[in-house]
Amino acid sequence: MSYQVLARKWRPRTFREMVGQGHVLQTLIHALDSQRLHHAYLFTGTRGVGKTTIARILARCLNCETGITSNPCGECSACREINEGRFIDLIEVDAASRTKVEDTRELLENVQYAPSRGRFKVFLIDEVHMLSNNSFNALLKTLEEPPPHVKFLLATTDPQKLPVTVLSRCLQFNLKNLSPEKLVEHLKFILGEEKIAYEEPSLWQLGRAAQGSVRDCLTLLDQAIGFCEGKLTTAKVSEFLGSIDQGEIRALMEALIAEDAAAALATVRKLADTSPDFAVVLQELLSWLHRVAIAQVVPDAIDNSLGDREQVLAHAAALSRENVQLYYQIALKGREDLPAALDARSGLEMTLLRMLAFTPQLPGKTAAPTKNIDPVATGQKKKLTVEPEPEPALPLQVATPKVAKSRLSPSELQAAAVQTTATAAAPRITASTEASEPAVKPAPPVQLSGRPIALAELSTDTWPQVFLQLGLAGVTRSIAGHCALALVSGDQLKLVLDSRHGALFNEEHGRRLELALSDYFGQALKVQVASGTPASETPSGRRIRIEDERRLAAVHEFTHDPLVQALVTRFGAEINYESITPLNPDQH
Ligand SMILES: [Zn+2]
The missing domain is CATH 3.40.50.300 (P-loop containing nucleotide triphosphate hydrolases)
Incomplete structure (x- = not known):
């Protein structure tokens, strides 16, 4: 035949x-x-x-x-x-x-x-x-x-x-171009009829590569079937197309979200095995960040045309808007600088590390770009970060060498944190651990987020502070961060989840939140989460406000530093020096 x-x-x-x-x-x-x-x-x-x-x-x-x-x-x-x-x-x-x-x-x-x-x-x-x-x-x-x-x-x-x-x-x-979704549907039908096995992500790669053309899509499918010798696998199709497995782009994003430099470098290592075009890797990362940024503003605008809607929405919830913008700028710059890099791979690695180095920090940290990334330390699944208080007298370099080599235990960190609280001008030290290592608990939040709050003191004002001390992680944390406290009555709490961030909410998150709050206040509580428009500040809103204030202060503080100067001149045209407000350490 x-x-x-x-x-x-x-x-x-x-x-x-x-x-x-x-x-x-x-x-x-x-x-x-x-x-x-x-x-x-x-x-x-x-x-x-x-x-x-x-x-x-x-x-x-x-x-x-x-x-x-x-x-x-x-x-x-x-x-x-x-x-x-x-x-x-x-x-x-x-x-x-x-x-x-x-x-x-x-x-x-x-x-x-x-x-x-x-x-x-x-x-x-x-x-x-x-x-x-x-x-x-x-x-x-x-x-x-x-x-x-x-x-x-x-x-x-x-x-x-x-x-x-x-x-x-x-x-x-x-006639319109066909969406990857339509093309993938068609490919599935044909492969079913032809009785050819496939891994679904490989079809999305072909669907994307065809750029809206059915004919190109089927031609690519023909060639890919020949290349893969039987079964269409994601790895083989990536190799055939010279394209980047979107799973790896997702892994890079997740490493960025976890602020895990070791994971980011490991993903680059894995990517390098397929000898990819690293400029294309950055291109794909830019495209992913672009979708995340859109998801943060208009979640409904993200369709599943690339088969990754859920992941993009999860990333949109896990990152601040500022971070997404910053990562985008840095990736853009990184791509531009790639030809000048030692080699393309190290160019990509530097771009990712720069993203982590310049990540604006969560509450309790400053926005100053002084995070240390020690692949060895992060390889132990523990990240150490040091941020100097933005006191004018404190040079950036003071904090950096101290922690680059350190292997501080949580108790040492706690001691250091207590010490720094006393001296106020010394570096602030925080420790965080991966969720996969439940044995190592983060340092008690007292020094980081203020004293524990009793249930009787819980109010719209203290709720963001309680939130920081709940020890939530992942999507639950992100959801709680977008909640405002609406009602405390006996053992009943009512939270209003900002409906713009409600896409990922399900009962499981509500249950985790209820457990965490019950645990925190030491009594069984009934927690109701309703979607709506928060009437008071959410922890996330507060964080963004404080981040903004701190960033301005920090940028002003460190303008004499060459690294920051580069950041300001190359990425930061939006800094408004006139609106810098002095930092109040008790603010959170
Ligand atoms: Zn006829």
Whole structure:
């Protein structure tokens, strides 16, 4: 049995088999069913979206021996001959190769004769914009007074190049690019029929690479099947496309969210095994950050067209808007600087480390870019960070070397934190641990987030402080951060979750929050979380406000530092020096 390429084998024979373009098909089907026919149709759209496929189906609809129909029989000789490309009354012209006016004249001389076999003589002119002006004039004459037995089906990728006089005489249909979602759906169908196994992410890679074209998508599928020898795996398809496995981009994002330099570097190492184009890695990271930024402002704008909606929303909830903007700027700059880097891989690594170094800190930390990343220390799943208080007298360098080599235990850190509280101008030290190491508890929050709050003291003012001490993690933390306290009554607490951040909320988060609060206050509480508009400040709102205030102070503080100068001049055009407010250490 001879092998037939998939694009040809699965070329739709009826409107109902078409992928996408529902808006066009509906109109055509309606026109055919009600016998309201136009004499000239123009199909526009990028390559491989189905322009000539629709035109050929339309030619069958018009000439099927069962009568004009939106559902040609496929059995009669007209249907079969059109299908096989040998129907005498379907005249297909590729204008790209026939642009001379003589050609068109010769072609159009044919128009006056009645069809020899079919109901209509159908002229299908592909890439019609390539015709010369004289050819257009010849065509226009026929379009102005078309004989009743003639139909023109024109197709073009570039309708702007058509004379208005021609455009105005055609019924125009704009074909859309297909979404990756639609393409993946189609690929799944074909692979199911062909009985070929696949890993789903590999289909999303193909769907993205096809850039909206069904034909390109099926051509890529054909080649990928050959390359993968049987089963389509994500790794093999990445290698074939020279594309980046989105799973790795997601891993990079998660390393950034966890502020885990070791994980980021490990992901780069893994990526390096496939010898990727590191500029493309940054490109993909930029594209991911872009979607996260959009998700933060308009969550509904994120569709699942790339198969990763849930992850993007989770990242949007886990990162502050400022961080996303900063990461984006740094990635953009990193890509620009890549050619100047020692090599592309180290360029990417430096970009990621710079993101972590410049991450504005959570409450209790300053926005100053003094975080230390020690791959060895982070390799032990423990991150140490030191931020100097933004006291003018304190040079940036004081804090840095001290912790770069340190392996402080939580108790040492606690002691150091107590000490620094006493001296106020000394570096503030915080420790955080991965959730995967429950044995190592974060340092008691007393020094970091103030004294414990009793239930009787719980109010809209103290709620953000309680939040910091709850020890929540992940999505639950993010959700609680967007809650304002609405009511305390006996053992009943009511929280209002900012509805703009409600996308990821489910009962499990409510239960965890209730447990954490009960645990914190030492009594069983009933916690109700309702979606709405918070009437008081949420911990997240407070954090952003304090971060903003602190960042301004810190930027002012460290403008003499070359690193920060680079940050300000290259990334920070938005800093407003006039609005800097003095920092009050008791603010949180
Ligand atoms: Zn037929």
